[in-house]
Amino acid sequence: MKKSLFISIIDNDTMIQTMLVRILNLMNIEQFELDITAFEDGISFFESNRLNEAGEHLLILDGVMPIMDGIEILQKVKGDSSKHVYVLMLSGRKSQSDIEKALKLGADDYVIKPFSIRDLQVRVQEIIQRIK
Template sequence: MDLNNGSTKKPLNVSVIDDDKIIRTILVRIIKAMAFEDYELDLEVFEDGLQFFETRRLGAEGEHFLIIDGVMPVMDGMEVLQKVKKIGVGRNIHVLMLTGRKNKLDIERALKLGADDYMTKPFSIKELQARIERLIKRMK
């Protein structure tokens, strides 16, 4: 007897890496409210990049979607992005930079380093939700 009703959902590891507790709380609410037809959501939050890497989360099976703040203590968001792309070469890891850095050079650098999207703070919750949904749909 199949207890999953024939469901073959893939794991979707969503990691929110932001030093601002309010932003983390908002992002968790947005993501938990979303419906993921093809995925089983595994959501974790981290206060900084070092904490994220110490958990070895990128080693978890399944797809990975990261929301990374650009300005954080200990390990800056650009450093996190660079390390994620280096570790995850050849893997399906999608990254949304969500940062207060509005400088065109920062945006260009993040995109060149492999960010899939870049959004500045303050942000519209509806726009952020639409961008997250679009990026996750592209992961299939």
């Protein structure tokens, strides 16, 4: 029986949400049963109590959102030491200081928008390989 991998896409751009859901559904990830859900902001994500689902969790966070941006979500998730959550930042913020801040806070990877679909797939696959 496959383990569950809950992938939460938190991005206020519905086109990016839709594209990411499609990309992730097309990926061949044999070791996990994927459960992919998109959220428009951090508030709706936390209100869903999704992190309480039993299984592994991967968050794909937009760095720039009007309500609770990706860095705030990252800080809150990494501040809860009871769970290990994998985080991929997907952000339009491209300064070295923004990237360093996210990585220091515990992001597993950082992809700058606009992004290559193939590059994103490879980076997601690399994070999933670490989850085993």
